[in-house]
Each structure stands twice: as C-alpha cells, then as structure tokens.
Amino acid sequence: MTTTQGLDAAGFIAREGSLTRMPAPFAPVVGAARERIARGFGPDRLHSAYLYGSIPRGTARPGVSDLDLLLALHHEPTAADRADADALEAALDTEFAQVDGVGVLLFGTGTLLSELERHDLGWFVACLCTPLFGVDLATRLPRYRPTxxxxxxxxxxxxxxxxxxxxxxxxxxxxxxxxxxxxxxxxxxxxxxxxxxxxxxxxxxxxxxxxxxxxxxxxxxxxxxxxxxxxxxxxxxxxxxxxxxxxxxxxxxxxxxxxxxxxxxxxxxxxxxxx
The missing domain is CATH 1.20.120 (Four Helix Bundle (Hemerythrin (Met), subunit A))
Structure with a gap:
C-alpha cells in the first residue's frame, strides 16, 4: 500500500503503475499490444512484457500520450528482434489515434537481472514497469529506497x-x-x-x-x-x-x-x- 511520496508503509518505493489505473480509451491499444507481442515474439524469445509511463499511472491523455513497452527476452536482443519491435511500434502508432508514438525497449533477462543494472534497469522494472504477461522479474529483484x-x-x-x-x-x-x-x-x-x-x-x-x-x-x-x-x-x-x-x-x-x-x-x- 502506498503511503506518502511514492513510498509504501515500510519506506520502499512502491510500484507506481497498475492496469487498473489505465484510462479507458487506452484499453484497446494495450490489448492489441499484448496480443501482438505474444503472437509476434512467442515463448521461445519472450520471457515477460511490461507497460510503463503515463498509461499505467493513469495520467495519459488520448491523442497526446505515447505507449511505452518493455520486452524482457530470454536472450540478448538481436537485429531481428529490433526489426520486429520496430514493426510493432509502427503498426500500433498508425492504427490507434489514442497514442502519439509507440516505444518498445528490448533487453535480455541476463542484463535486467545483472548486478551492474541492479539499481538502474532492475529498479526500473521493479518499480516503474507494470507486468502485461509472463513471470514478473520484480520477484527476483530487491526492494528499493530513494538513496x-x-x-x-x-x-x-x-x-x-x-x-x-x-x-x-x-x-x-x-x-x-x-x-x-x-x-x-x-x-x-x-x-x-x-x-x-x-x-x-x-x-x-x-x-x-x-x-x-x-x-x-x-x-x-x-x-x-x-x-x-x-x-x-x-x-x-x-x-x-x-x-x-x-x-x-x-x-x-x-x-x-x-x-x-x-x-x-x-x-x-x-x-x-x-x-
């Protein structure tokens, strides 16, 4: 439970987004993104998918806000992975007037869980990303304070x-x-x-x-x-x-x-x- 200034009752940074906070106009584009990510990347490549930014925070404005996604892959991203992500970005941006731009970040789970990224990308996933599907990497990351x-x-x-x-x-x-x-x-x-x-x-x-x-x-x-x-x-x-x-x-x-x-x-x- 969030108390004050983005912290939970124990003083850790609370995960800021939730699909329950998503403004209704964005539900169709998020639903399409979820379906196309699952179909396009598949379980052999994709470990888990996340939504971040103003849409899961509940502050997005139709026609103004962008759609921000992060895909955690079993392997480090390849040129083919990036090409597929670029195609997904273009298709969603063209098809849905609710969003003004789509961005897809790609990372391997090895990078996201690495010691080097523990307080950068790891924190980002654990605190700023909302799971769409897959096994949430936050369960393998620590809790964070504003240090x-x-x-x-x-x-x-x-x-x-x-x-x-x-x-x-x-x-x-x-x-x-x-x-x-x-x-x-x-x-x-x-x-x-x-x-x-x-x-x-x-x-x-x-x-x-x-x-x-x-x-x-x-x-x-x-x-x-x-x-x-x-x-x-x-x-x-x-x-x-x-x-x-x-x-x-x-x-x-x-x-x-x-x-x-x-x-x-x-x-x-x-x-x-x-x-």
Whole structure:
C-alpha cells in the first residue's frame, strides 16, 4: 500500500503503475499490444512484457500520450528482434489515434537481472514497469529506497548524453526531429533534477511538475529553468513552435544541463560505466 511520496508503509518505493489505473480509451491499444507481442515474439524469445509511463499511472491523455513497452527476452536482443519491435511500434502508432508514438525497449533477462543494472534497469522494472504477461522479474529483484546509490545509478551519466544532444540539435533539419529531441531532453533533465534531490526529498515521483517543484525547493536559483523544462515536456509537440524548442534546447544543453551534470557528480558520484 502506498503511503506518502511514492513510498509504501515500510519506506520502499512502491510500484507506481497498475492496469487498473489505465484510462479507458487506452484499453484497446494495450490489448492489441499484448496480443501482438505474444503472437509476434512467442515463448521461445519472450520471457515477460511490461507497460510503463503515463498509461499505467493513469495520467495519459488520448491523442497526446505515447505507449511505452518493455520486452524482457530470454536472450540478448538481436537485429531481428529490433526489426520486429520496430514493426510493432509502427503498426500500433498508425492504427490507434489514442497514442502519439509507440516505444518498445528490448533487453535480455541476463542484463535486467545483472548486478551492474541492479539499481538502474532492475529498479526500473521493479518499480516503474507494470507486468502485461509472463513471470514478473520484480520477484527476483530487491526492494528499493530513494538513496544516493539509486540516484547515482539511474541518472549519474547526464554528462555523457550532452555531447550527443548538442550534435543532434545542430543537425536537426525538420520540426519532427527537433520536437523528438526536445521531448527526450526535457524529460531527462527534469528527471535528473529530481533524482539529484530525491534522497533529501525522501520519496519518488514520475510526475514532471512535482519533480520540478521538488528540485526547486533545494535549488531555487535554478527553479525557473527547471519549471520551463517540465512545462515544455508536458506541452503537446503540435502546440509548440520550432523557435520555442530551439530556445529551450539551447538553454538546457548549454546552460542548465552542464551545471546539473557537474552538481550531480559532486553530490552522488558518477554512474558505473557500461560496456
């Protein structure tokens, strides 16, 4: 049972989503996703499937929110697995107007259960993913508290992302590219800002507004820029002008982002490097 600030009565981060919270308009697309995943991947490849994001949290808006899926495979993903996932994404996105984009993450169970990913992908599955079918990997993972270790391993690599974002921003030639990058950058910056203060705040939230406000309580001098990032992330892409996206991206990539990466390392250390 959840008590306050995303924690259960014992002080562990509570699993945030549930199929019972799913808004009714999204039931058909989730049902189709479940059926097509089972048929398309089969038990030889697929260990379990999960839904995450605003749909299982109950905050999704038809025509605005995306559908986020994670597939845990018995083996590490191959090019053929990725091609099948891409086809699934395209088919669901085209067929269902309720969702504005579909994303399918692929991981092998060996990776998801590894010691290296215990406080990143493992935590993600255990706390942020809602099982669709299969044997829930959360039963093989620990329970988690909002600690500095969790902060470090989830978002302690922001500095690694900045150069790639800067290059993508410089080479974006279409509104679609710019909007996709803005969506990714604003969400990542807000979530990193939140996990920076998460151990002091003493809880967990995926809500972008709440995340920005939690950050603002500890870093008021950067509050306005974090609130702008959260507001941009929440605004449908069609309602934003390209000039707005470029302005926000420049501020985040060249100003707030570098400061946030340095402060994060100073407070929590650097994320363990991945192969």
């Amino acid at each position: 500095s270790l969790l902060a470090r391993e989830t978002n302690g690599d922001l500095a690694v992302a900045l150069p790639g974002w800067r290059e993508r921003a410089a080479t974006a030639t279409t509104d679609a590219e710019l909007r996709a990058l803005t969506r990714a950058v604003t969400r990542r910056i807000v979530r990193t800002g939140f996990t920076l203060v998460m151990p002091r705040w003493g809880g967990w939230t995926s809500d972008l507004t709440a995340s920005a406000e939690a950050f603002a309580a500890y870093y008021p001098e950067h509050a306005d820029r974090m609130r702008l990032a959260a507001a941009t992330a929440r605004t449908p892409a069609a309602d934003r002008a390209p000039a707005v996206d470029r302005g926000v991206l420049t501020m985040l990539i060249d100003d707030l982002g570098p400061w946030l990466a340095a402060e994060y390392t100073a407070v929590h250390g650097e994320k363990a490097p991945r192969p």
